Amino acid sequence: MDVLCDETFRQITGLMYATVGLSFPDSKKPLVTSRLAARIQRIGLDGFDQYFELISSHDDGGEFQMAVDLLTTNETYFFREPAHFDLLERELGRTKPKHVAVWSAASSFGDEAYSTAMLLADMQLHGRIGTEWSVLGTDISDRVLRSASEAIFPAERLSRVSPERLKRYCLRGEAESEGLVQIQDKLRDRVRFGQLNLCQEIDGIGPFDVIFLRNVLIYFDPPTKQAVVDRVLTRLRPGGLFFIGTAEGRVPSSHSLQPLGPGAFRKVAR
Numbered sequence: 532m533d534v535l536c537d538e539t540f541r542q543i544t545g546l547m548y549a550t551v552g553l554s555f556p557d558s559k560k561p562l563v564t565s566r567l568a569a570r571i572q573r574i575g576l577d578g579f580d581q582y583f584e585l586i587s588s589h590d591d592g593g594e595f596q597m598a599v600d601l602l603t604t605n606e607t608y609f610f611r612e613p614a615h616f617d618l619l620e621r622e623l624g625r626t627k628p629k630h631v632a633v634w635s636a637a638s639s640f641g642d643e644a645y646s647t648a649m650l651l652a653d654m655q656l657h658g659r660i661g662t663e664w665s666v667l668g669t670d671i672s673d674r675v676l677r678s679a680s681e682a683i684f685p686a687e688r689l690s691r692v693s694p695e696r697l698k699r700y701c702l703r704g705e706a707e708s709e710g711l712v713q714i715q716d717k718l719r720d721r722v723r724f725g726q727l728n729l730c731q732e733i734d735g736i737g738p739f740d741v742i743f744l745r746n747v748l749i750y751f752d753p754p755t756k757q758a759v760v761d762r763v764l765t766r767l768r769p770g771g772l773f774f775i776g777t778a779e780g781r782v783p784s785s786h787s788l789q790p791l792g793p794g795a796f797r798k799v800a801r
């Protein structure tokens with residue numbers, strides 16, 4: 532196969548930037564080359580030029596989506612960055628809301644959404660929040676969303692889930708013998724998933740009381756980061772809680788945010 536020439540690199544990364552906001556500086560050329568080369572060979576194309584033609588055509592058979600999956604990571608696990616869940620529990624325990632609507636934006640396989648659902652179900656059980664709560668998970672990748680809806684997970688991704696919660700919210704059965712864990716319907720019924728591109732207008736969802744936008748901003752350049760954060764925050768109620776990954780640095784936003792801890796903020800009413 533040919534090497535990835537500068538022009539095709541710019542075409543492929545330009546398409547990624549314009550469509551889903553992913554930003555790949557020149558230093559990422561080796562990464563783009565290695566992630567796409569194996570795929571190009573597997574589907575029997577001659578090289579990167581042909582691959583660019585395919586993913587930029589209307590009739591790509593889902594290949595653009597595959598390229599996005601290959602160039603990003605879907606890494607996630609239950610109760611990742613546990614301080615955020617502790618803070619959420621403290622804040623909700625203080626205000627005891629009747630309704631809680633949560634959005635896990637960039638949910639990947641759904642671990643964050645189901646972790647939140649476990650926490651909210653426990654709080655409801657102990658009368659610390661009302662009965663009307665729900666979680667929406669969205670992502671650009673329909674592959675991860677299909678898996679999220681099935682709610683079957685490798686057991687090691689639930690290593691931070693307490694034994695009590697595993698018993699209360701997970702099913703034992705055939706899946707278990709294969710090292711898999713299935714989430715029970717009583718929790719699945721509270722969690723919905725849908726496809727959403729954070730780089731396009733967001734209509735028809737929210738407002739939310741809590742938004743997780745964690746470990747996705749790393750893919751965006753500063754102007755895209757600010758546009759995404761601003762767009763997402765229009766869906767958060769004043770006083771609502773906003774979480775980003777603790778390693779994602781400063782949040783660029785024209786909304787007023789009160790810092791509550793690393794990667795945790797409250798939206799201030801304007």
Ligand SMILES: C[S@@+](CC[C@H](N)C(=O)[O-])C[C@H]1O[C@@H](n2cnc3c(N)ncnc32)[C@H](O)[C@@H]1O
Nearest residue numbers: 551606607637639670671672728729745746747
């Ligand atoms: C590393 S995962 C984060 C999962 C979870 N939020 C967490 O912190 O564990 C990043 C996710 O962002 C998604 N993503 C990347 N660009 C996106 C975009 N423009 N719109 C929506 N999701 C996007 C990817 O598909 C991937 O599943």
